[in-house]
Structure formats: C-alpha cells, structure tokens
Amino acid sequence: MKTPFDSLTVMTELVHPNDTNILGNLHGGRLLYWMDICSAIAATKHTHATVVTASVDNVSFQNPILLSDLVTIHAKVVRAFKTSMEVYIEVFAESMPSLTKIKTHDAFYTFVAIDKNNKPIEVEGVTPQTEQEQKLYDGALRRRQLRLILSGRMKVDDATELKALFTTH
Numbered sequence: 001m002k003t004p005f006d007s008l009t010v011m012t013e014l015v016h017p018n019d020t021n022i023l024g025n026l027h028g029g030r031l032l033y034w035m036d037i038c039s040a041i042a043a044t045k046h047t048h049a050t051v052v053t054a055s056v057d058n059v060s061f062q063n064p065i066l067l068s069d070l071v072t073i074h075a076k077v078v079r080a081f082k083t084s085m086e087v088y089i090e091v092f093a094e095s096m097p098s099l100t101k102i103k104t105h106d107a108f109y110t111f112v113a114i115d116k117n118n119k120p121i122e123v124e125g126v127t128p129q130t131e132q133e134q135k136l137y138d139g140a141l142r143r144r145q146l147r148l149i150l151s152g153r154m155k156v157d158d159a160t161e162l163k164a165l166f167t168t169h
Contacts, residue, residue: 003127007045007087011072011073012070014069015067025064026067026071028061035073036109039087040109042076046126050116051112056107058143068095073091076088078136079137079141083113085110087108088106091105108143
C-alpha cells in the first residue's frame with residue numbers, strides 16, 4: 001500500500017498577462033489546465049503507469065487569482081479503487097512581492113490507469129497517514145458513488161454509502 005505522501009506533487013506557476021481575463025484575474029480554464037497537469041503527475045507517481053482524466057468535480061472557487069500572483073498547486077492521491085484513483089488538489093495564490101498566501105481553490109479529479117493498449121489496469125491502494133487524509137479517504141467512496149450516479153453508471157439504490165447519509169438507523 002502507498003500513502004498520499006508518495007504521490008504528493010507540488011507545482012508553481014506565475015500568472016502572466018496572457019493568463020488573465022479583462023478583470024486581471026486568472027482564467028478559470030487556465031487554472032483547470034494547470035490543476036489537471038499537477039493531478040495527473042500525482043496519479044502517475046502513484047501508479048507508475050499512464051493515466052487519463054476520468055472526471056473533474058467539486059472545484060471550489062473561493063478567491064480570485066490575480067495578475068503576477070504565484071500559483072502553487074498541491075495534488076495527492078487520497079484513495080484508489082480497482083482501476084481509478086481520486087486526487088485531491090489544493091490551490092494557493094501568493095501576491096508578489098509580499099508573498100501573502102491564501103487558499104483559492106480545491107477540487108477532486110479522478111484518473112484511470114491504462115496499459116499500452118489503452119485498457120484500464122488495477123492500481124495499488126492508499127493508506128491514509130493523517131486525520132485529514134483519513135477524512136478524504138472516507139469521503140471518497142461517497143464522492144465516487146455520486147459521480148457514478150450523475151454519469152448514469154450507477155443506480156441510486158446501489159449507492160449504499162450515499163444512502164447511509166440520508167437514512168436513520
């Protein structure tokens with residue numbers, strides 16, 4: 001078993017004028033692109049295989065990122081299923097030159113590991129090491145079931161983890 005730390009990937013970018021919209025804020029699409037790269041590297045570090053993005057969800061836009069900010073993205077695999085894994089991403093912006101740092105975004109990306117024939121392959125599990133990693137690990141199955149329901153690949157009645165949230169015992 002691997003730990004989330006084994007896949008930890010940290011990437012830093014500087015926001016240039018061509019990265020911004022007319023308000024001087026980082027384009028959301030540019031940030032999603034950077035997040036996809038960082039999380040794909042984390043998934044690759046976990047699997048030592050080629051990975052493809054299966055889904056992007058729960059991107060929370062908490063604060064804008066401005067022209068000339070440093071953007072630091074942290075990504076790590078928090079849970080693995082049979083052939084897929086969930087990567088948790090946190091984004092921070094640091095204003096230049098004061099280096100005042102704020103959290104701006106977080107998200108969950110899902111990747112599938114594939115072989116040379118583009119067929120899914122099994123991935124190694126994850127063992128959480130911290131309280132936060134355990135919370136992310138525990139919630140991953142519910143998030144996975146929700147993704148599968150929304151994509152039409154799971155029936156609501158089969159989502160046992162999600163149903164448990166709404167039923168009293």
